[in-house]
Amino acid sequence: MPVVHIATVVPISQTVGANRIVPAIAIPHPLGDPKMDPAEEKVARREMVEKALTALTTDIEDQTVF
Secondary structure (H helix, E strand, O other): OOOOEEOOHHHHHHHOOOOOEEEEEOOOOOOOOOOOOHHHHHHHHHHHHHHHHHHHHHHOOOOOOO
16 A cells, blocks of 8 residues: 655655655644744645645655655
8 A cells, every 4th residue: 555654854764664755844843834824834735735645646666755
């Protein structure tokens, strides 16, 4: 089953063997940024989820960071 790991610390994801890795924003706020305006944050979150969905549907041979 393909999965995507949205990770705040990419090297840890690589070490544990995650195949599809999408870098997150920050450790305390992986899918958001409280400093952003709510509308901007919604756009950033949507972009990250869309990137994860693209990663999920991409055929890969090796560990890949998107």
